[in-house]
Amino acid sequence: MRTRDLDKQQRIKKAIVTVILKEGINGASVAKIAQEASVSPATIYIYYSNKEEMLAEVFKEYSHESYYYLMEQMQPEMSGKELIETIVRGFYSYTVEHEEAFSFVEQCSRCPSLAETVCETECCCDVFDLIHKYQEMGIVKRYSDPNLSAVLFSPVRFLAMNSRSMHFNAEDQLAELVQMMQDLLLN
Amino acid sequence: MRTRDLDKQQRIKKAIVTVILKEGINGASVAKIAQEASVSPATIYIYYSNKEEMLAEVFKEYSHESYYYLMEQMQPEMSGKELIETIVRGFYSYTVEHEEAFSFVEQCSRCPSLAETVCETECCCDVFDLIHKYQEMGIVKRYSDPNLSAVLFSPVRFLAMNSRSMHFNAEDQLAELVQMMQDLLLN
Amino acid sequence: MRTRDLDKQQRIKKAIVTVILKEGINGASVAKIAQEASVSPATIYIYYSNKEEMLAEVFKEYSHESYYYLMEQMQPEMSGKELIETIVRGFYSYTVEHEEAFSFVEQCSRCPSLAETVCETECCCDVFDLIHKYQEMGIVKRYSDPNLSAVLFSPVRFLAMNSRSMHFNAEDQLAELVQMMQDLLLN
């Protein structure tokens, strides 16, 4: 019996992200993904039962990735200021270093049918566990989770998506945004 | 007759938005839009030279709409607090009252090919003219435009998009967010 | 506006029957039918909303045809013997003269999903009206309709389908069968 080719599955996953970055979620046909992965379209249906499920599954995986990345940046015993800076800068770094994955997740999360399959809150729960600790220590203000999520991540996403079309220097913006978030969220 | 034509074009525009809310930007075929507008597919090609251009044009129009709506909420002689509250609540109201248009614009703005055709900054220039005045009067802090845009609008969009999947009371969140923005942005 | 091409619709109907005779109901793909009709596959979907419905509709049409043909053979004032002979020979003639249509209907009527869409009894109601008259006149024995249907038509169908594989002279068989049916059904 031929064993399942792990490399092949990896190539498919990679291809999905690549094609969606290039062509948008609209233009990402199974055929194109298969070609990008150097695989027959039929092969994709061995790994995923249909296109919808394929996107959902890969979307789910990558949704968590940015927060894993973020957690790796964290140091023990950070001050409040360091915490906020790490979150803002770390999240932005992720968008730059994993441009494909970031763009893929952004597109999926705006696609109503896909967005439903992944719950934002679950993805970043580790980050929130940490923030809650800082809240309990009286370092971070006790704003609600949805609003914390809204102000910590959305603006960074906005900058990441618009850094090209709007003509600004990302580093300057980021420095200012860090400052803003520290002012806003710390006691 | 002129009225007839205008009416037809208007119906097409409405249909685009309606269909995209119902079916997502993926499922929005020219045929479905034509049917929704009670028009022949061929007729659409009288008004727009192809689908891409059609979406781009309508996207451009609706991109401005939320900011027009916002400007209508503005009162002369508002305090800084009132300004911020009006922007945050007004923008949220728009997402509720014009759900179709909001969803349409959101979806288009995540579609790479379409997003390029519309510049966010141009759309909200009137709002920024106003904010600049308040900055010059020393009421609003002198943060850069991209960051102002990022923190004023993205979080509201985030709440609007996630109010259903996350289970929170929109009004409570909004009240808190207004408070946060006032603290953050006002001297 | 381009008007619907009646000839085209006719060609499609003809093509369905031809392809099914050649390839069997299994091998009859929409693409092959389209090619046989010198039409694009997409065109077929203007006339029928899907393959199933297409087959069902054409099947329904042709199901009636053999009985229309039969009724045309009938003469007024026939004797009982003539009635039976006309039915048996007429039905057989139909299978020879309209081989394609006959084979098509046979195949469809064995396909469970299609068979359900057409009710045999409705198709041959004119013939049964006639038979009922002869029953009332005491000429044809008062057997039940299902059994009359079973013995009058099934054996002829059997002969028609097997005249090639079994090696017999159709005319001889038919003459004998007429005799049998007359003996069986007439007072």
Add this chain to the structure above:
Amino acid sequence: MRTRDLDKQQRIKKAIVTVILKEGINGASVAKIAQEASVSPATIYIYYSNKEEMLAEVFKEYSHESYYYLMEQMQPEMSGKELIETIVRGFYSYTVEHEEAFSFVEQCSRCPSLAETVCETECCCDVFDLIHKYQEMGIVKRYSDPNLSAVLFSPVRFLAMNSRSMHFNAEDQLAELVQMMQDLLLN
């Protein structure tokens, strides 16, 4: 081990019939049959060189089955009446008790490519040997074999296939049909 293999082949044979009853001959893919038989698709190609041959072979086997069944019903020293009744009722019983096999054979025998591979006459030769004896004894009329086959089996098949769609009581019909056949075929 031999038992294992035979068991496997048997399971495949059973699966073919089951799947075809459920899905029709169109919907009976090798994959589905393999799954139903709890076997890999590749395994099927160890026993049969391709799908066509597989169906043909199993079709051939089951084609005989109803006549074997029929022969088992036969008693020595039956009267002519009993002979006819046993054939008609026995054949009907078979269609009820072996619904899957009957439906399978019916479907195959309408599929042109398959029908060619099996000769009806060969299948029921035992039955005809018996009938011929009764003909020689002057009990059964000397009609030709094709016509005997046509009137003895086709009407029963017709009733079996239509007992649901036409709304009649099978037992009543059968009783009448027995009577008819006795009148028709016996001296």
Add this chain to the structure above:
DNA sequence: TATGAATGAGCTTTCATTCAT
């Protein structure tokens, strides 16, 4: 022998767009 992985070819269907009126 037996298998799950793999695939090219083909399926049904829909698409954006153009044609003929």
Add this chain to the structure above:
DNA sequence: TATGAATGAAAGCTCATTCAT
């Protein structure tokens, strides 16, 4: 201007079959 008909191209997906183990 406006249309329903028409279509080539492509979509998502399944097929019978073969491969590699």
